[in-house]
Amino acid sequence: MTEQEIIKILEDSGALLTGHFQLRSGLHSSRFFQAALLLQYPDKAETVCRFLADQFRGQGIETVISPAVGGLIVGQEVARALGVRAIFADKEDGRLVLKRGFAIKPGEKVLVAEDVVTKGGRVQQTVDLVRGMGGEVVGIAVIVDRSGGDAKFDVPFRSALKLSLPTYEPAECPLCKQNMPIDRPGSK
Template sequence: MTSQEVLQIFEKTGAMLKGHFLLTSGRHSDRYFQCARVLQYPRYCEELCRELAAPFQGREIGVVAGPAMGGILVAYEAARALQARNIFAERENGVMTLRRGFQLAPGERVLVVEDVVTTGGSVREVIDVVRRAGGLVAGTAALVDRSNGTVDFGVPFHALVTVPAVSYAPEECPLCRRGLPAVKPGSRQPAPAHGTPKA
């Protein structure tokens, strides 16, 4: 699957949004990835995650782990492709941890996955959780890399598609200068609802 094919799936499912967005960092951007909108379709979720897992076939991955919430479905489908177990880490009192009885055997090889990587913070937190639990991080992967090539997890990293993250300080934002209202993703639907996408 080529990068263009991946982006076409994101576009047809409304997962790649174009407009004027206020990011968590306070910066503004003209593009936002809402992976939940593509992962709601099992067919695409399975297809994308199978591609994501492909480079790790034959590497004796025993567990695929992701952060809640964005990494849960990605980890599940990647684990299915690798015939591995699936677990997820979640925040408890603000700290990423394993709950729900999830455990790792000493030295168990783990692939850490995420939907979108920008700064890589959530992935690093899951890496730390895995290592504290005795696991061995064999690699990392994400559906979308928006880090501009800056993330380094110290282990192999694979992304299905790399999309440069263009963002602006509010006072320098050309979208603001054009009078376009900024939308905080999740606060309202910035794109029209999509029906079942055509293949």
């Protein structure tokens, strides 16, 4: 798939929004990628996630793990494309944990899947969780990397699309200075 084909899928699903947004990272932006608006269409989710999976095919991946809640469908679709199991980590007391009988065996080859990365904190927590259980993180697959190259990991990091959307610290946000109402779409 080309970048333009992926952008068209995102635009057709209404997943690229314009306004004044507070991201989960705490930064503000005038643009927002709302993955749920893409993922509500199973055919579009399958297409984009298969593209992600293809970037890791043949690497012996046994499990795909995603942080809840944003990465759940991404992880499920990537795992389906790879023919492996999909699990997810829940947030508990500010950290990610495995519940619901999920486990990772020592040496198990695991791919981390997420919808979007801005700073990479949630993805890094997932990597740390897998390693803390003795698993081997093969790589990271995300639909949108909006970090502008700032998110760095010590394993291969692939995205379907890199978006260089403007972000601002709250104190420097020009939209705040214009008293524009802020939206927090990440948790809606």
